[in-house]
Amino acid sequence: MAVTSVPARRATRLAAAASALLAAACGGGGAGGGSPVDDGPPPVAALLQPYAEPGSGESFGEAEARHLLRRVAFLAPQAEVDRCVRDGLDRTVDRLLDAPRDTSAEADADALVEDPLRPGFDELERSWLSLMVRTNSPAREKMALFWHQRLAVSGRMLHNGNLRWMKEYRDLLRTHGLGNYRTLLEELTHNGAMLVWLSGLPSDKEHPNENYAREFWELFTLGVDNGYTQQDIQEAARAFTGWDSRWVPETELEELYFHAEAHDEGTKTILGQTGSFGELDVVRITLERPEAASYLARRLLEGLCYRDPEPELVSELAQRAVDGGWELKPLVRLVAKSRAFYSARARRSQVADPTVQMVGLSRATQLPLESWELLWNAEAMGHVPLDPPSVKGWPQGLGWSGEQPLLDRAVMADELAGKDHVHDADGNDAAPVEVTHLLPPGTGVTGADVVDHLARLLDVTLSAAERAVLVDYMDHTTGDDGAPVAAPFDPSDPDAVDVKVRGLLSILAQHPDAMKN
Amino acid sequence: MDRTLSARGLSRRTLLSRLTLGLGSAALLPHLSARRALAAVGTKPTFLVVVNQFGGNDSMNTYVPYGLGAYHDARPRIGLADEEVLPIVPGEGLHPSLAPIHPLWAAGDLAVVRQTGYPDPNLSHFESADIWSRGVRDLGRTTDARGWIGRAADLHFPGALDVVGLGVGRRPDFVADVAKPLALDGLSSYGPGDRAVPWWELSHRDATARAMLAAGSVAETSPGKDLRRSLRNAYDLVDVVRQADEAYTSTVEYPDSSFAARLRDVAKLVRADLGGRIFYTGLGGWDTHADQAGWHAGLLSEVATSLDAFQRDLAAMGAWDRALVLVITEFGRRNYDNASSGTDHGHGQNVLALGGALHGGVYGPAYTASTITANEQIPGVVDFRAIYTNVLRAHLGVDPAGVFPETWSGDTEVPLF
Numbered sequence: 011m012a013v014t015s016v017p018a019r020r021a022t023r024l025a026a027a028a029s030a031l032l033a034a035a036c037g038g039g040g041a042g043g044g045s046p047v048d049d050g051p052p053p054v055a056a057l058l059q060p061y062a063e064p065g066s067g068e069s070f071g072e073a074e075a076r077h078l079l080r081r082v083a084f085l086a087p088q089a090e091v092d093r094c095v096r097d098g099l100d101r102t103v104d105r106l107l108d109a110p111r112d113t114s115a116e117a118d119a120d121a122l123v124e125d126p127l128r129p130g131f132d133e134l135e136r137s138w139l140s141l142m143v144r145t146n147s148p149a150r151e152k153m154a155l156f157w158h159q160r161l162a163v164s165g166r167m168l169h170n171g172n173l174r175w176m177k178e179y180r181d182l183l184r185t186h187g188l189g190n191y192r193t194l195l196e197e198l199t200h201n202g203a204m205l206v207w208l209s210g211l212p213s214d215k216e217h218p219n220e221n222y223a224r225e226f227w228e229l230f231t232l233g234v235d236n237g238y239t240q241q242d243i244q245e246a247a248r249a250f251t252g253w254d255s256r257w258v259p260e261t262e263l264e265e266l267y268f269h270a271e272a273h274d275e276g277t278k279t280i281l282g283q284t285g286s287f288g289e290l291d292v293v294r295i296t297l298e299r300p301e302a303a304s305y306l307a308r309r310l311l312e313g314l315c316y317r318d319p320e321p322e323l324v325s326e327l328a329q330r331a332v333d334g335g336w337e338l339k340p341l342v343r344l345v346a347k348s349r350a351f352y353s354a355r356a357r358r359s360q361v362a363d364p365t366v367q368m369v370g371l372s373r374a375t376q377l378p379l380e381s382w383e384l385l386w387n388a389e390a391m392g393h394v395p396l397d398p399p400s401v402k403g404w405p406q407g408l409g410w411s412g413e414q415p416l417l418d419r420a421v422m423a424d425e426l427a428g429k430d431h432v433h434d435a436d437g438n439d440a441a442p443v444e445v446t447h448l449l450p451p452g453t454g455v456t457g458a459d460v461v462d463h464l465a466r467l468l469d470v471t472l473s474a475a476e477r478a479v480l481v482d483y484m485d486h487t488t489g490d491d492g493a494p495v496a497a498p499f500d501p502s503d504p505d506a507v508d509v510k511v512r513g514l515l516s517i518l519a520q521h522p523d524a525m526k527n
Numbered sequence: 528m529d530r531t532l533s534a535r536g537l538s539r540r541t542l543l544s545r546l547t548l549g550l551g552s553a554a555l556l557p558h559l560s561a562r563r564a565l566a567a568v569g570t571k572p573t574f575l576v577v578v579n580q581f582g583g584n585d586s587m588n589t590y591v592p593y594g595l596g597a598y599h600d601a602r603p604r605i606g607l608a609d610e611e612v613l614p615i616v617p618g619e620g621l622h623p624s625l626a627p628i629h630p631l632w633a634a635g636d637l638a639v640v641r642q643t644g645y646p647d648p649n650l651s652h653f654e655s656a657d658i659w660s661r662g663v664r665d666l667g668r669t670t671d672a673r674g675w676i677g678r679a680a681d682l683h684f685p686g687a688l689d690v691v692g693l694g695v696g697r698r699p700d701f702v703a704d705v706a707k708p709l710a711l712d713g714l715s716s717y718g719p720g721d722r723a724v725p726w727w728e729l730s731h732r733d734a735t736a737r738a739m740l741a742a743g744s745v746a747e748t749s750p751g752k753d754l755r756r757s758l759r760n761a762y763d764l765v766d767v768v769r770q771a772d773e774a775y776t777s778t779v780e781y782p783d784s785s786f787a788a789r790l791r792d793v794a795k796l797v798r799a800d801l802g803g804r805i806f807y808t809g810l811g812g813w814d815t816h817a818d819q820a821g822w823h824a825g826l827l828s829e830v831a832t833s834l835d836a837f838q839r840d841l842a843a844m845g846a847w848d849r850a851l852v853l854v855i856t857e858f859g860r861r862n863y864d865n866a867s868s869g870t871d872h873g874h875g876q877n878v879l880a881l882g883g884a885l886h887g888g889v890y891g892p893a894y895t896a897s898t899i900t901a902n903e904q905i906p907g908v909v910d911f912r913a914i915y916t917n918v919l920r921a922h923l924g925v926d927p928a929g930v931f932p933e934t935w936s937g938d939t940e941v942p943l944f
Contacts, residue, residue, distance in 0.1 A: 166653060209667040221667055229670075361750050390710075392697050399702055400672030411753055412707030413687045413761035420719040420736075420758070428721035475742035483735040488727040509728055516721065517736045520758060522743070522751035 054322045057350035062099050070099040074352055076469045080362070080527050081314055082106055082346055083148035085370030088467055103346045107188060107339055109147040116141060122381055126177075127263060128170040134177055135396050136381035139388060142369045143379060153187035153342070154180065155366070156313055158395060161198055161230050162403040163207045165396050171257070172264040175202030176396060191306060191336040195231065195293045202266045205253050208401065211266075212254040215274035218247035225401050227296065237301040238281060245278040249287045297336065303328035307341075314345050315356045317407075323350060361407050362527035364391035364415070368422055371519055374467055377429045377443060387422040391415065416525070423519030427512045445511040449501060457484025457499035457510075464514055470523040480517065484510055572802055573849045573884075573922055576793055578830070579695070579809030579856065583652065585823055585870050586859035586905060589625070590639050590877035592894035594618020601899050604868040605820050615639065616889050624827035627835035631881055636838075636847075638880040640914055640941050641891030642898070644858070644907015648874035652814070655874075656857035660699040662912055662931045675915060675930055676805055677703030683925040687764055688801045693789040693808040700807060709764070714772035714792045718765035737762050771799035779840040786810040787833035794840045797850075804923060813856060817867035830854065834881065847883035851922050851943075853914070854879040859905045873904030878914060885922075885943045910935040917941050 062068040075094035079086045083106055086094075094102040119141035120126065123133045142151045161183070165176035179201050186194035198204055199222075205211040209221040223246035227238050252273030255264050278287050281295050296302050307327035311319035327341060334340050345351055362370070365388050372379045379387070388394045392415065398404055434440040449455055450463035461480045465472050472480070486494040500506050518524060588605065592598050593612045612620040613629045621629055631637040645664050649655045658664055662675030673681070680690050681703050690708035692698050701708040711717050719736075720729050740759050747755065775795040781787040789808040796803050810830070815823055834852065841847040855878055860870035877891075891909045892898075898906070912931045919927040921944035 225670075358751070361754065389696065399699075400670050402670050402672065408750055408753055409704075411750070411757045413757055413764050414707045414709050416754065416758045417718060417761045417765070418710075420761070424719040424721050428723060430723075473742060473744040475744075476739050479735060479738045479742050483731065486731070488731045490727070492727060492730055494731070509724065512721075513724075513728065513732045513735075516719070517732060517739060520719075520736050521739065522747070522754040522758070525754050526751060 054320045057320065057323050057353070058326055058344060058348045060099075060347050061349045061352045068349070068352070070102075070352075071095060072466070073357075073469075074099070075102065077352065077357055078102065078106075078346060080370065080469070081351070082342065083152050084142070084366065085374040085469060086148075087374055087376055099347060103343060106149045107343055107346070109149060111150070112146040115145040115147075118144065123177075127174055127261075129173045129177060130170065131165055131168070131173055131176070131396070132385060134165065134173065134180070135388070135394055136385045138180060138395050139365070139369070139384035140381040142365075143372045143384065148373070150184055150188065152366075153338075154183040155363075155395065157183045157187045157194065158398070159363075159403040159406075160309060160313075161194075162398040162401050163198075163201070163204045164398050165203055167206050168203060169264075171262055172202060172206070172255070174263075175206070175266070179203040180396060186338075188339045188342060189337070191331070191338050192293060192297060194338075195296075196290055198230075199226070199250070199289050199293060200253065200266075200268075202255070202264075205266070210250060210253055212269070212272065213247075213251045214254075214272045215248065215251045215276075218244070218251050218274065220244060220247040222250055223247040223292075226292070229401060231296050231305060232299065232301045233305050236305070237299055241279075242281055245280045246292050248274040248276070248278050249280065249292050250289050252288075300328070303331045306331055310341055310345060311350070314342070315348075315350050315353075316359050319350070358523065358526040360527040361410050362525055363404065363406075364388070364393040364410060364419055364422070365395060366527065367419065367525055368426070371423065371426050371468070371524075375426070375448060375515065377426055377445070378432065379426060379429060380433060383425065383429075387425060391418045391422060419525060420520045423524075424516045427516035427519065430508075430512075445508060445515075446504075448511050448515070449507065453501075455499075455501040457481050460484055460499065460511065460514060464511075464518055468515075468518050468521070468524050470518055470521045472521075476521070480514065483517070484514065571800060571846070571849060572804060573851070573924065574797065574804050574806065575918055575923060576790075576806045576808070576850065576852045577700075578834075578852060578854045579807070580813045580826075580830070580854065581656075581809055581811040581857070582813035582815075583655075583858045583860055583872055584813045584826075584856035584876065585815060585819065586856070586873075586876035587862060588819075588823060589622050589827065590615070590619065590641070590879070591622060592619050592899070595894060595896050595899060597896040597899040598894075601862045602864045605823075605864045605870070619889070619894060622824070622827050624824045625831045627831040628838070628881065631838065632887065635887035636881060636883055636885065638885055638887050638943055639889045639891075640878040640880065640909055640943075641889065641894065642875045642905055642908040643878045643891060643911050643914065644875040644905070645910055645912075646907070646935065648858070648904065648907060650858065650872040650874070652857060652872070657699060659855065659857055659911060662915065664933055664935070669932060671932060672702055673704060674698065674700035674702045675912075676700040676708070676807070677706065678930045679805070679919060679925070680706035680708060682929055683923075684804050686802065687760065688767070688796075688803055690805045691793075691796060691803050691807070693792050693806065694785065695807055695809055698807055709768075711768065711792065713788065714768050714795055717768045718762070767799075767801065768796075771795050771801065774799060777840050777843065779836050779843060781836040781840075782829065782832045784829050784833065786829055787836060790833050790837040791840070794837060794844075797841065797846050798844050815860070815869050816865070816871060817869040819864075819869040838881065842883070849884070851880065851882035851885060851918060853918070854881075855911070861904055862899050862902060875905030875907040877905075878911070880914075880943055882922075890941050890943070908937065909941060910937055913938050914941045914943065917943050 062070045072091055072095055075091050119137045122137040122140060123129045145151055163179050165173055168176055182197040182201060186197065208225055209219045213219050220243050223243045228234050232238060252268050252270065254269045254272060255266050257264055275286055277284060280287055280292060281299060283295050304324055307324045308319060311323060311327060331341055350356065368387055393404055429443050431439040431443060432441050448464060450459050458481045461477060461484060484499045485496065487497040489495045499510060588607060591607055591612050593607060593609050594617060599606045607622065611623045613623060613626060614620040615632055645658055649658065657666060660674045663669055676690055684690050685706040687707065687709060690701060692701060692708060692710045694712055697710050720733060740755055743755050772795055775798050781791045793806045793808065812826055838847060841850050856876055858872060858874050859876035860873040864870055912935060916927045917940035919925055919930060
């Protein structure tokens with residue numbers, strides 16, 4: 011048996027992972043990226059203060075704009091970044107968060123679903139991925155993904171007769187992800203897809219199911235063992251009873267309904283309060299707990315800024331959540347304008363979720379991956395929105411690292427860079443996709459100019475040695491024997507431009523910075 | 528640009544022989560060197576090959592209780608005649624399309640585990656497949672999203688080449704916390720590389736990406752340095768996999784099918800002594816609701832001819848005694864054929880096990896008339912996890928504890944080893 015060496019190797023690997031996490035938690039990850047604020051961290055009390063106030067010496071430039079775009083939306087084309095810098099921090103954050111729904115892009119995405127009442131699972135997945143790439147309201151989709159990870163429901167246990175519940179789930183994340191947290195939780199609590207996913211259908215007072223009650227607190231609102239008991243779970247499960255569904259043969263649809271007789275009307279004691287409670291009472295009682303506000307604040311800060319945020323920062327944001335009636339947008343706005351958000355500790359400290367990287371690459375390069383290409387790559391990378399592996403969501407951070415997962419990303423990047431046609435409705439090559447728009451403006455463009463331009467677009471900071479390797483690639487070709495031959499990049503040669511820009515894009519997208527967030 | 532000069536037109540061998548950069552690092556790969564040292568002194572590991580018949584194989588027409596009148600009564604349209612069946616034990620035998628692997632029975636290299644399943648049948652493709660993949664019956668009660676192979680890999684097989692899927696994508700079986708099993712479409716096409724560009728450009732990109740990753744700043748911090756290290760290892764793995772493809776020679780001819788090609792890829796990885804412990808492959812098309820007979824016979828023939836070639840190949844390289852092939856599916860089908868001369872979703876199945884060192888024989892309860900008449904489908908008397916548990920402990924040589932979070936009734940292990 012060749013297993014004798016395994017434990018030692020595993021221990022090494024675990025230790026490496028642990029130290030990496032520790033490094034991230036201790037403020038690593040600020041490498042590169044323009045002009046991060048690194049004259050020591052600001053005092054905790056100032057962390058929620060606005061960033062780049064006049065006289066602060068802080069500035070909102072390209073690096074900051076890309077950081078903002080990556081965290082609350084997706085990586086964007088150069089023109090969008092230029093606009094952010096021109097508009098400044100305040101206007102940019104407001105514009106991103108207050109963007110109206112892009113009804114045109116939504117209609118295009120909806121059209122990918124043939125029968126809206128009886129959607130296919132892959133149709134819904136393709137539709138959302140396509141919307142992420144094409145919408146003019148990207149923060150809405152990004153914050154919906156944020157909540158999808160944290161209130162994770164999969165549609166894979168549904169069928170054509172009830173998959174529309176999964177679209178309702180997606181849309182409640184999109185509608186309330188920057189709306190009201192209480193409403194988000196209330197809607198989730200009687201969403202059909204969630205009820206199927208967490209064993210709430212049917213839920214009868216004779217057999218209350220504890221699954222949702224447990225996850226509602228453990229994963230969604232309070233955190234493991236944070237202020238509730240098994241007794242509370244049993245009581246809350248009773249409050250959640252009453253949902254059922256029936257098959258309607260005429261429409262071939264499964265219909266959700268509340269069956270009053272199956273609901274437990276009795277008195278329950280939940281988190282110290284006693285009454286004849288129903289599901290909305292559970293949400294209300296939960297939000298009256300101080301742990302709920304802290305949990306929300308910590309999730310927002312960890313997702314938008316960095317791991318293990320300072321306790322003072324958490325409690326300040328938690329207080330604002332309560333004072334603001336659980337409105338999420340003002341909290342996100344405050345954080346996205348704060349010094350914490352732009353601190354060296356926050357910058358590039360996260361690993362981008364694979365689909366987020368893919369969508370960002372497609373948007374920034376304006377190479378329009380089509381819905382099925384997006385889905386295939388998302389599947390290959392193990393990150394298909396609407397199909398999380400469990401109620402805990404997907405891996406996070408370095409959980410996305412490893413040889414195979416990173417190769418999957420490299421293949422995705424390569425496919426994006428090679429995107430040279432869009433297809434017609436029959437799947438035949440239709441319009442060609444050019445890459446000339448990815449050249450820097452002006453004449454006399456050199457290989458080095460292209461390297462610098464694309465690195466900037468992908469938010470990659472190159473070491474001098476890396477840059478030299480890439481410039482060398484741009485200025486050489488390979489002969490029949492595979493040996494490099496000097497051939498300086500010629501922007502007037504369309505074939506050379508096509509090959510080299512695509513090649514460079516494929517390589518740059520494999521740079522660690524391109525996989526960070 | 529002219530994309531007619533495509534790498535597709537060149538054999539991988541030609542391409543690699545022309546590459547001047549990027550190769551040669553594999554021998555120094557730290558996580559492989561230990562295995563190679565072991566291989567050098569002759570300690571070669573046992574391994575498992577899971578073959579999944581996606582869609583739900585009609586198990587009752589694969590391992591056939593032909594001696595029972597009830598069998599023939601239940602299947603007037605698709606039942607196999609007594610004289611067609613290849614005998615295993617009195618009254619039970621193999622579908623005639625399995626003739627290529629029938630000799631393994633006499634050699635003691637074939638076992639059948641009858642009436643295998645799990646409690647409380649679930650007739651949905653997805654859910655039943657998920658139960659088999661995750662090794663968990665009550666899916667709703669666990670937040671552990673890992674597959675059974677993923678849990679085993681986290682505990683015992685964390686190396687990059689320890690668990691390898693071929694042509695089956697990212698199996699839910701592989702979902703792990705720590706381990707990252709390999710998912711190959713095929714050995715020769717592994718890794719990034721736009722197949723539409725000329726080979727010299729492909730090799731130039733490949734070399735440039737590797738050189739860029741090798742040229743990072745020493746001051747790089749987490750998570751960047753972790754991602755960089757993993758991706759550099761990944762490129763080394765690509766080399767190892769492609770070299771295994773290049774180095775392989777065999778006199779055994781495989782059938783011309785994608786399933787056979789996947790098994791041959793497994794043989795190539797075994798031949799290269801990379802230490803793989805669990806391989807996973809399979810083929811679809813088994814959801815035979817209508818006009819089943821000819822279609823089913825064709826699929827079984829593809830499985831049997833491919834496995835026969837695989838067996839002879841492994842035997843020739845001296846690896847058959849280390850091998851175990853388990854042929855599974857997400858569920859068997861109904862005992863009764865339907866009016867469309869097909870079968871609908873059922874439950875239990877007869878698992879086939881092939882290997883040079885297993886205890887050949889027939890396990891699980893024998894078929895009786897009431898097995899067929901008292902049930903709509905083959906019952907799942909033997910829990911499938913009892914097979915896996917035995918394989919983990921007695922074949923792969925690891926402690927099965929922690930791999931299956933639930934307990935089950937009946938035997939803890941099926942003594943294949």
